[in-house]
């Protein structure tokens with residue numbers, strides 16, 4: 184063995200040893216993937232990846248995404264060995280234990296150097312597509328001197344089999360993202376056994392057909408790996424798939440090459456046999472100094488590049504703007520607020536999707552980091568506004584992405600852009616298709632990513648398209664998801680407020696649910712401030728003695744106002760609360776909530792919810808003895824006004840039920 188080969192082998196074996204030891208200690212985890220990809224990862228980190236462990240948030244670092252998140256010990260080993268402050272060896276010893284940053288799957292909010300939370304297969308690769316888009320876009324704005332990096336992905340058979348892979352590589356191929364390189368762990372094994380149990384697909388042919396370049400290598404031969412990666416790097420006009428033929432669990436003599444190594448500890452005997460096989464005669468979690476030194480050297484490689492980059496940044500006229508954008512701070516100034524204040528001076532009936540377009544006409548020119556798009560519903564979502572042009576393979580400076588009919592791919596790409604930094608992505612589709620995007624919305628929330636989902640056609644109010652297109656459980660199911668602001672504005676003023684709130688959320692996504700149908704303006708007295716920031720607020724105060732509080736959202740707020748008017752005529756005082764965003768309302772202090780929704784029984788004040796969706800969960804605000812108006816079945820195909828009648832959502836049908844409840 185030459186010195187260089189021995190050095191390399193030892194470095195890769197350090198990953199193998201740490202991975203099998205950590206999984207054994209935790210008595211759970213996935214040793215097979217890190218052991219199989221140890222050689223490829225060592226080549227990548229040693230020879231190619233641009234990074235500096237002393238500055239994990241260096242804006243121009245390469246992004247490395249471990250899409251096969253179950254192989255988390257691979258990235259924990261890489262970060263530890265190459266000299267990141269975390270994880271420490273102690274953290275790795277505590278793999279998968281409470282409080283360790285080495286969670287079962289890599290979490291971007293636990294460890295610097297983990298660019299994305301991965302584990303739901305396929306999404307890491309799809310987020311990497313967004314990162315590569317962000318890189319090219321920012322490059323077009325700030326030039327090679329500030330933005331010039333690659334996005335690397337390690338993906339397994341599972342990541343390539345998932346449906347989202349089709350969407351993600353379709354976008355990437357179309358946009359010719361030549362700096363995106365996917366290293367495919369082609370080990371021919373998934374949990375159930377051989378890949379051939381479930382697949383007989385020609386993956387390289389599929390990638391080529393989608394506009395990708397494909398290179399191949401023996402994933403255990405450093406020279407072969409280098410050759411393939413060189414080829415991928417040289418191909419700048421297309422994204423690259425590098426097919427790395429590997430043996431899962433390589434080094435475990437009796438179990439390698441089988442699914443037995445995928446997701447279970449190898450066991451003491453097999454670990455002992457592997458130590459022998461690998462010639463690794465060091466104790467558990469022990470990495471000899473010379474091997475550690477070689478690994479630390481990979482981590483110091485990037486220091487010069489970073490120092491040079493820092494000099495370029497310091498000398499750049501764009502330094503302040505670049506720094507602001509990467510920090511995620513909004514531009515200063517109140518131009519938008521002043522423009523929106525004018526909206527209070529008149530009362531226009533518009534669909535909130537149209538109001539959203541009007542809001543974007545004001546915001547997009549003022550907030551250059553906003554990058555919009557739609558999953559082929561641009562004319563319905565009204566997402567292209569404010570003079571922004573298309574982001575294309577020929578012009579990455581555009582700020583509008585035609586995502587095609589790829590809701591999940593769009594949402595995952597938006598996560599990638601947000602995680603990359605420097606961009607606030609927003610994208611539209613119909614609210615009903617949050618079902619298709621849901622896996623990515625959940626990862627926006629978990630990863631604390633600022634993504635704005637523009638979800639129009641938010642109820643039966645969309646009318647004739649019928650029940651396949653009419654959301655029922657969607658609003659409540661999204662509200663049940665932690666760390667997402669679900670906002671349903673009632674009119675154009677609230678819509679403008681929702682947009683301002685959404686882009687100001689540094690660490691959470693927002694879903695803005697917007698109507699297809701025109702809605703009367705319910706707010707038009709100036710100087711009320713950003714009432715939507717409170718999540719829910721009293722829009723109308725009872726005239727007569729207050730007996731009822733009507734709580735409504737979006738298109739049902741004007742309906743609640745009608746109900747209140749009828750109730751008042753009958754001598755029953757009724758407040759109307761616009762509950763724009765339950766999450767924000769829940770965050771208000773007790774006194775505020777008590778003022779809006781006093782904690783008294785229904786015999787004193789009856790609480791009533793009105794929302795054209797499931798009533799499930801509204802008891803949270805109306806209490807057990809309140810009344811809930813909504814729709815607990817699928818909708819129907821008809822003009823909107825007929826549907827509101829059919830489902831009992833008219834003042835004439837609601838008011839008598841309230842009166843009868845009061846007289847109970």
Ligand SMILES: Cc1ncc(C[n+]2csc(CCOP(=O)(O)OP(=O)(O)O)c2C)c(N)n1
Pocket residue numbers: 215216251253302303304305338339340341342345368370372373374431445
């Ligand atoms: C969306 C999703 N479905 C299912 C799983 C559960 N799961 C984790 S790994 C895995 C098998 C993946 O096979 P492969 O990517 O080839 O990984 P390898 O066994 O080669 O490490 C499955 C089904 C998951 N993590 N995400």
Ligand SMILES: [Mg+2]
Pocket residue numbers: 339340341368369370371372373
């Ligand atoms: Mg596999």
